[in-house]
Amino acid sequence: MSNLNQAMVEKYRNSFLQEVQANVEEGDWVKMCMQCGVCAGSCPMGPYWEHPPQEIFMMIRAGKREEVLSSDSMWMCTSCYNCIARCPRGLPITHIMHGLAHYADRLGLAPKEQPTRKFANKFWDNLTKKGRVNELKLGLALYFMNGFFEGIKVALANQKLGLNMLKAKRMSIAEMFGGHGVKDSNGLHAILKKAREIELAKADEFKG
Amino acid sequence: MAKKEYSFYPGCSSQKGASGSNYQVSVDAMCDVLDIQLNDIPDWNCCSASIGYAGGGELPRLALSARNLALSEEANPGQDVVATCAACWLATRETKDRLLDNGGLMKETNEALSAAGLKVEANQNVRHMVEVLIEDFGYEGLGQHVKKPLEGIKIAGYVGCQTNRPFGIDGESFENPMYLDKLVETMGAEPITNYDKKVSCCGGALAFSEPEKSQALIKDIIESAYDSGAEMIATPCPVCQMNVEVYQDQINAKYKTKFDIPVVYYSQLMSVAYGKSGKEAGLDGQVIRAKKLEEIASK
Numbered sequence A: 001m002s003n004l005n006q007a008m009v010e011k012y013r014n015s016f017l018q019e020v021q022a023n024v025e026e027g028d029w030v031k032m033c034m035q036c037g038v039c040a041g042s043c044p045m046g047p048y049w050e051h052p053p054q055e056i057f058m059m060i061r062a063g064k065r066e067e068v069l070s071s072d073s074m075w076m077c078t079s080c081y082n083c084i085a086r087c088p089r090g091l092p093i094t095h096i097m098h099g100l101a102h103y104a105d106r107l108g109l110a111p112k113e114q115p116t117r118k119f120a121n122k123f124w125d126n127l128t129k130k131g132r133v134n135e136l137k138l139g140l141a142l143y144f145m146n147g148f149f150e151g152i153k154v155a156l157a158n159q160k161l162g163l164n165m166l167k168a169k170r171m172s173i174a175e176m177f178g179g180h181g182v183k184d185s186n187g188l189h190a191i192l193k194k195a196r197e198i199e200l201a202k203a204d205e206f207k208g
Numbered sequence B: 001m002a003k004k005e006y007s008f009y010p011g012c013s014s015q016k017g018a019s020g021s022n023y024q025v026s027v028d029a030m031c032d033v034l035d036i037q038l039n040d041i042p043d044w045n046c047c048s049a050s051i052g053y054a055g056g057g058e059l060p061r062l063a064l065s066a067r068n069l070a071l072s073e074e075a076n077p078g079q080d081v082v083a084t085c086a087a088c089w090l091a092t093r094e095t096k097d098r099l100l101d102n103g104g105l106m107k108e109t110n111e112a113l114s115a116a117g118l119k120v121e122a123n124q125n126v127r128h129m130v131e132v133l134i135e136d137f138g139y140e141g142l143g144q145h146v147k148k149p150l151e152g153i154k155i156a157g158y159v160g161c162q163t164n165r166p167f168g169i170d171g172e173s174f175e176n177p178m179y180l181d182k183l184v185e186t187m188g189a190e191p192i193t194n195y196d197k198k199v200s201c202c203g204g205a206l207a208f209s210e211p212e213k214s215q216a217l218i219k220d221i222i223e224s225a226y227d228s229g230a231e232m233i234a235t236p237c238p239v240c241q242m243n244v245e246v247y248q249d250q251i252n253a254k255y256k257t258k259f260d261i262p263v264v265y266y267s268q269l270m271s272v273a274y275g276k277s278g279k280e281a282g283l284d285g286q287v288i289r290a291k292k293l294e295e296i297a298s299k
């Protein structure tokens, strides 16, 4: 168990709901869910969620910490905002799903091999490095995220797609060498570092 | 009409050699005709889209968009911020809204920004290019510039998710927004108004991480366009455009379909209708060539 996870278990011994409220983006809203199921029925990835959002909210209130945080479900969210547009209680479901996924990942409880978990982290690393997304390197990192041999296989399967994009000048080999980025990357890194510090300090102070 | 100026947030996919670079080319051509001046936000950064959530927490992600807003306030004061990418627009607008209705977040965000000597007020409008077209020009105003009506092309307007939810375009419904159809009609083409996958999800970033699940969604989007008689799909979103266009080969191989339908941006339709060349309309950036548009452009 990660140290952070251990600390959180001890801190919120009695209430997973409180832990979510303190640490998860828009977590305060969880208690507003009235279990109507509209969100689950509106989700394009519906068939693939082991626990659809409404169930996740119920499980949080029931204190099913491990089950929720180690779930593959939140990682199915495509950010389509269908659920938000339809929820009669106005819950920011999309953000709560992202928040739960992020928190689970930070605690080291998210399923390691979950492909969207890996991709989403690579995306963040890629964009924060230079301040802008380098699509070529992101693409390559994606192909090789499951190891070298698997990567060659995926890359070959996508070879035609890559060539099509190159031909249409919508992919550039120049991205391999430097490529796009912000000029003030020091400033950008300082902002992100500070933002993370503030966020962690805030979660620490939360009284519920 | 006097020149209109906006503070422009181009976004990563618009950059030279990136997946939405042809979108940018056509936006430039369209703006040239409409006498719109786009003033780039200097040194803008990535908005982290929606998928940035795993690595970035709430505040770091808000801070990314807040940095863009701060730079815009500094360089282009008083100008509305305009984005062409749905994800850029959504992230930036969401940030503005959240900062304005939560004083605590505003304070924390400014504390983070001060690490680079910046400060944000978030008091400018954050708009999608489509809003600018509809609200500041109007369909009639946009129609006045049409030189070559796109006669006889049947187009399914695929609005997708993030240009539509949670904000959408004023006066439009989430379930059946009509603006894209109206734009198509204004350009002289024939909109497929009963296209039933108009606001369905293409899988977004999960097209990369969950290709099979996403391609199943994309297949339905394309199939429904064919079923309703469309010969072309038009969209306002670079993620939708890419997902629906470039996987058609892979979908054909898997589902034994014969998809070969061009997917273009509204701005490409407009550029061609406004008399720009195929190159100026970014048509050379299609993976599946939009032959009917090319023909009209070369006339």
Ligand code: SF4
Residues within 6 Å of the ligand: A032, A033, A034, A035, A036, A037, A038, A039, A040, A053, A054, A057, A086, A087, A088, A089, A090, A091, A093
């Ligand atoms: S739609 Fe809203 S209220 Fe209904 S179950 Fe989902 S989150 Fe709860």
Ligand code: SF4
Residues within 6 Å of the ligand: A039, A042, A043, A044, A045, A053, A076, A077, A078, A079, A080, A081, A082, A083, A084, A093, A094, A097
């Ligand atoms: S935003 Fe996420 S959870 Fe909500 S309907 Fe879309 S994919 Fe499902």
